[in-house]
Amino acid sequence: MNKQKLIAYPLFSLLLGLPLTQVGAVELADAPLFSTVVVPGNLILALSVEYPTATTPGYSSSYATNSTYLGYFDPMKCYVYEYNSANPESSYFKxxxxxxxxxxxxxxxxxxxxxxxxxxxxxxxxxxxxxVLAGGYRSKDTTTDTILTKTYAWFNGLNPDKSISNAELIAGATPFTKAVVHTNTKIQALGTAMYIGSSVSNTVEDYNGQNHYVASKKQ
Incomplete structure (x- = not known):
């Protein structure tokens, strides 16, 4: 211990004795240095998003309100479904x-x-x-409206159905009442759609934002 202290003190004294100089700010280039054409700065990221990385579920754990699931939706907000009867595939959550x-x-x-x-x-x-990188895939982006669309889910066995078997969780997460004790969510092989089924029946029906007790709701 004493030997370590004897070595440290002279070094500390030497550092204190160095003259201090002020260094001016340096502007870093955000465009090619020797280009004769003015171009905006660019950044290329080599990301590992190959198969099967890109098609796996974002969250594989059981649903719980004490966990925050980040994504296209604000986890701290409630959403209504804006149904387009003329073109149901253009419907969206707001x-x-x-x-x-x-x-x-x-x-x-x-x-x-x-x-x-x-x-x-x-x-x-x-x-x-x-x-994370761009705010999401904008299937529509105008001065008045921006709509984000999820990744296309094809049949690859990597997106298993998800379920909740807790009436209180279901009532807080979906429009289903506490009388519904089980929900099943499916996105595999549905493209950009999503099915949410209750235990009421097995009938598949487009969700229009009002049919409260349909078995499957489509995003």
């Missing part, structure tokens, strides 16, 4: 209100979806890449 502990309370007149749940149910790994 922010409506703040959630309470990442849970939403629906009524017959307003059916709410938890953004936290929608992220858990729909996000794939490629969605996470897109969200």
């Amino acid at each position: 922010p409506d209100s703040l959630a309470s502990n990442k849970s939403c309370t629906s009524s017959t007149s307003k059916q709410l979806w938890s953004g936290n749940y929608l992220n858990w149910a729909s996000m794939q790994t490629l969605d996470t890449f897109r969200w």
Whole structure:
């Protein structure tokens, strides 16, 4: 210990004795240095998004409100479904209100979806890449509207169905009431759609934002 101290003190004294000089700010180039054409700065990232990385689920754990699932939806907000009857595939979720502990309370007149749940149910790994780097894939981006669309899910066996078997969790995550004790979510082989089924029946039906107790809801 004494030998270490004897070595440290002279070094410390030497550093204190160095003259201090002020260094001016240096501007770093964000464009090619010797180009005769003015171009914006560019950045290329070599990301590992090959198969099967890009098609795997963003979240594989069981759903819980004490966990925050990040993604295209705000986990702290509730969403309503804007249904387009002329073109159902153009329907989308729209922010409506703040959630309470990442849970939403629906009524017959307003059916709410938890953004936290929608992220858990729909996000794939490629969605996470897109969200972090560019805010997500913009299938529509105008001065008035921006719509984000999830990654295309094809049949590859890497996106197993997800389920919740807790009536209280279901009521806070979806418009289903506590009478529904089980939900099953499916995105595999559905492209950019999502099916959410209850235990009420097995009938598949487009969700229009109002049909409260359909068996499967389509995003």
